[in-house]
Amino acid sequence: MGLLIPLLILLGSADLCLAPPLNPRTQPAAPSAPSNSSTNTDPNGSTSAPPPEDSGESEEVRKPIEEKVMRATLPAAHTPARHGETEGPYLIGQRTLVDDYCGWGWVRKEGESWNQARWVAIEYNPKACPPPHSFLPRPQDDKDYLYKLYGAFAPYRAYEPQADVWVDVLQIKGFVSLGPAKESIRKDPPAHGSAKPNRFAERGANIR
Numbered sequence: 001m002g003l004l005i006p007l008l009i010l011l012g013s014a015d016l017c018l019a020p021p022l023n024p025r026t027q028p029a030a031p032s033a034p035s036n037s038s039t040n041t042d043p044n045g046s047t048s049a050p051p052p053e054d055s056g057e058s059e060e061v062r063k064p065i066e067e068k069v070m071r072a073t074l075p076a077a078h079t080p081a082r083h084g085e086t087e088g089p090y091l092i093g094q095r096t097l098v099d100d101y102c103g104w105g106w107v108r109k110e111g112e113s114w115n116q117a118r119w120v121a122i123e124y125n126p127k128a129c130p131p132p133h134s135f136l137p138r139p140q141d142d143k144d145y146l147y148k149l150y151g152a153f154a155p156y157r158a159y160e161p162q163a164d165v166w167v168d169v170l171q172i173k174g175f176v177s178l179g180p181a182k183e184s185i186r187k188d189p190p191a192h193g194s195a196k197p198n199r200f201a202e203r204g205a206n207i208r
Helices: 004-017 066-071 199-206
Strands: 082-084 090-095 105-108 118-123 145-160 165-180
Touching: 090 165, 118 145
Parallel strands: 118 165
Antiparallel strands: 082 165, 090 105, 090 145, 105 118, 145 165
């Protein structure tokens, strides 16, 4: 028995020496550096080219849209045929432009001649009925156009500074376009106020 115990210890130590080596632990892979590849990969696996670098050149100017070009050159025929309140009494108005003179043009009653017409300035509410030329690119685009003008004369007059005169004010509520007139009205607007002997009396009577 005395020899049996040392023999068992010797055999056990031999088994430990002959045991196969353990597998080494798997080390985690080191993070790879970002690639300088010229393509980008999206989550779906497809690749796309990188955005072009700014070359320093200015961007190409795009041509204007054809619709906007047409809108900027609308003729007077594109004024609404009818706008605002168009019921009740009306006057026939012809848009007239005079250099260095304020006012909208001439108005007359139906059946009267243009010799009986009155030169007027237009007063309007932009939310209710702006003047016809406000729908056009330029105020002069409806020169010599005829309209039915609905509204009434104001109880006051407007001062025309270039000619130093007072002109009638028509408060419009609506209009109907009648198209271009056959010819221009050959009639001058109210004359220069300084040519009238009672110009100061006229001005004083209208200041209220």
